[in-house]
Amino acid sequence: MPEVVRFSVSTEERLLRRFDALIDAQGYANRSEAIRDLIRGALVEDALADEDSDAVGTVTLVYDHHFSDLSDKLTEHQHTHHESIVSTLHIHLDHHHCLEVIVLRGRIGEIKRLADSLIGTKGVKHGRFVATTASDAVI
Numbered sequence: 001m002p003e004v005v006r007f008s009v010s011t012e013e014r015l016l017r018r019f020d021a022l023i024d025a026q027g028y029a030n031r032s033e034a035i036r037d038l039i040r041g042a043l044v045e046d047a048l049a050d051e052d053s054d055a056v057g058t059v060t061l062v063y064d065h066h067f068s069d070l071s072d073k074l075t076e077h078q079h080t081h082h083e084s085i086v087s088t089l090h091i092h093l094d095h096h097h098c099l100e101v102i103v104l105r106g107r108i109g110e111i112k113r114l115a116d117s118l119i120g121t122k123g124v125k126h127g128r129f130v131a132t133t134a135s136d137a138v139i
């Protein structure tokens with residue numbers, strides 16, 4: 001287990017009260033856990049600013065599979081980039097709509113472009129890309 005160090009932070013009381021209310025609403029057990037997550041979030045964001053950094057991410061898509069040849073296009077696109085795609089989860093939401101969660105791994109610049117092109121495919125109703133670092137040096 002890594003060594004744990006303590007440090008103190010000075011801030012305005014009003015800011016701290018608002019922070020405490022926020023992290024309480026978010027379910028944090030204490031400030032330390034919340035601050036550790038903020039630090040990790042900043043480090044991940046910084047790591048992902050480098051287009052060549054190793055990353056993993058998910059693309060969530062919602063689309064109507066009756067729309068033109070959209071299902072075929074999305075599948076074809078994923079086959080073309082199979083080296084970046086770890087797994088795909090497909091759920092039939094209702095008679096028309098599909099939810100697809102695609103797990104991507106690779107250089108952040110590449111998987112972000114792939115995610116954008118999947119989300120931007122004509123007929124996709126909603127899409128979101130979430131990424132984190134794959135480097136254990138950061139987290």
Ligand code: NI
Nearest residue numbers: 091092097098
């Ligand atoms: Ni479906």
